[in-house]
Amino acid sequence: MVRHQLSDEIPPLHDIALPRHTRPPAGFSHVSWHRFASDTFDVGRVPLSIGGVDxxxxxxxxxxxxxxxxxxxxxxxxxxxxxxxxxxxPGHTPSGLLTVAGYFPTTLPRLSRILEILL
Known part of the structure; x- marks a missing residue:
């Protein structure tokens, strides 16, 4: 969230996604692990290099x-x-957001409704 300037709050834990049925490594008490379905795991993923680590x-x-x-x-x-x-x-359009939300049918109606209210 902070990286995309969606919040000013620094979270106490780092959120890291793993494909479902993947076991997280041990020893990361500062991480909140989330397991996402393999068919949607790559939706919206953007490559990033941090300190030479891909x-x-x-x-x-x-x-x-x-x-x-x-x-x-x-x-x-x-x-x-x-x-x-x-x-x-600037540059953000509801259509781009709804395209991503389309991969998550249970979330799309609620997000669409809130977008209508905000716009």
Missing amino acids: TAIYSAERTIVDMFRLSHHEGEQAAVDALRRWLRQ
Whole structure:
């Protein structure tokens, strides 16, 4: 969230996604592991090199979709606040967000409804 300027809060844990049925490595008490279905794991993943280490992060759009999908962790208000911030940033379009949300049929209606309210 912070990387995409969707929040000013520094989270106490790093959120890291793994494909479902992948066992997380031991010894990372500062990490919150999330397991996503393999058919949607790569949706919105963007390659990123950090200190010469190749990794990936989710796009801002996927981050917002995941915030709504996982709102039982942080609360729906955090997801709505992130969506508001995202909408204020230049170059972001609701159609791009809805394209990503289309991969998550249970989240799409709720996100669409909130977008209608905000716009």
